[in-house]
Amino acid sequence: MVSGDNRTNLARFSDDLASICQQQKAVFGALPDDLKQYWFLLWVTEDGYGGLEHKDSTLLLCSRFDLPAPGATEIDDNYQNLLALCSHEYFHTWWVKRLKPACFHPYQLSAEQYTSQLWLYEGFTSYFDDLALVKAGLIPAERYINSLEKTISRVSRNPSDSAQSLLDSSFTAWTKFYKQDENAPNAVVSYYVKGALLALCLEAQLRANGSSLQQLVRQLWQHYLSSGTADNAVALSLTQLGFTELAAVLTQWLAQAAPLPLQQTLPALGLELVYRPMQHMDDNGGNSHNDSIFIGAQTKVVNGLLQLSQVYQGGNAHNAGLMAGDQLLAIDGIKVSADNLSKLLSRYSLGSQLQVHFYRKDRLLMASLPLNTATQQVAVLTVKDERLCKAWLDESA
Ligand SMILES: [Zn+2]
Structure with a gap:
């Protein structure tokens, strides 16, 4: 059952769910004896994502763009994630609900x-x-x-x-x-x-x-x-x-x-x-054709400033003495923003020492940031x- 406004191909979604259910049933060889019916209860919103397993149903939340467009036949990342979520919750019917x-x-x-x-x-x-x-x-x-x-x-x-x-x-x-x-x-x-x-x-x-x-x-x-x-x-x-x-x-x-x-x-x-x-904040592995150097921290924009949200232990930022919460202002005298951070870093080679200005709470500090090979490893x-x-x-x- 799908609720919330959406323009999609429900027949395709329903067929795909049926194939997934068959597949999960095949893992166990049969449906649970006491399972008489199963409901996928999907609530479509502007930007939701999540699911909760129940014994005979699952309550799911997705964005309206996770469902396939009416004429689309290809699978994109959003739809794949939604199908994987449905698949996950259905597997729980055996595996944790029983x-x-x-x-x-x-x-x-x-x-x-x-x-x-x-x-x-x-x-x-x-x-x-x-x-x-x-x-x-x-x-x-x-x-x-x-x-x-x-x-x-x-x-x-x-x-x-x-x-x-x-x-x-x-x-x-x-x-x-x-x-x-x-x-x-x-x-x-x-x-x-x-x-x-x-x-x-x-x-x-x-x-x-x-x-x-x-x-x-x-x-x-x-x-x-x-x-x-x-x-x-x-x-x-x-x-x-x-x-x-x-x-x-x-x-x-x-x-x-x-x-x-x-x-x-x-x-x-x-x-x-x-x-x-x-190589960068959103690097999740796979082949890569550039070789930019990762700063060793996740960032987010807070009040217009680029703040370190998470600093990886042993990474470049950590070795420079930077901490989560620090707000980056400049690298070698050039103002840093979310847009130009990776562009700025791409102009340096491995082994460079960067001068970083940053705020820690209300204090203006400076540190020397060594740009070494990232210790954070991703898979190929x-x-x-x-x-x-x-x-x-x-x-x-
Ligand atoms: Zn789960």
Whole structure:
């Protein structure tokens, strides 16, 4: 059901949703026994985005430009994101609305519920949401791989990848993930995004050994639907499927505050992963044809001044002693704005020392900013083995 004014092709949207539902049902082999009907309740507004899963429905919010234009047949990023959101919430019908952590039995709505398993319920869901789009043929493999570059980069470019474990990120969701401040890229890892990467690593390892993540998901669904999953349920299921070593590796991946071994595991899916330095604020990986140098901070315009909103630990701005909240005024005597920052930086070569004037609260300060290779790394993926890649992304697999 779609409400809100919109000019779109609802027949196309409805067909695409049907293909996604088929795909997610195929992961589990069947619909949940007690599911008699399912409603996508979509509210179209000027600039909304979000979704909430329920047992027999999902309540979604999108911008009217996320829906496809009436005559359009191609898929753009906005529509892809909307379909991925629908796919995500529908996957939750099995994965968290029915199968859920044992400590959610019964769920206490009157108080915060703590669990270390959000990487499993939100991370796996985030992995399967995009995957359904490519398996259903709604996006080509190249588009999917491009999305994967973004997913990897969103984790790899943040120092938090080496600062917080997935177990910790899950357990502190109420106090940290949902209360993020300007230091979040350095301290808080997303159990959604890194959880999806963990699912990807498991998929690669399982496929390398003749199984798949789908098999693991079904094993969990069949064994823990009534009791709920204890914290060791995934490791236990891996052991039951004969992957004792992988169970131990998983336990380590979850507990350590360290990057996942994507470069080592992805060849099993036919992919080669290399990292390159982040080049600008919105750099999410993929091939790049310029080589500008990243300042090591996110910026936003506040009262007409360019303010550092987040400073990456170990990055150029951080090494210069700059802090979140500082307002940049000039680089080597030239006024800085949101429009000219990257143009100004592109005139310098690696190793340059820039003189930066900035306000810290009401004080005018000056610092020397070294322009070194960005320590923030983003992902570039290349298909190296078409056969393996196709077997993974093929509808029937
Ligand atoms: Zn979710």
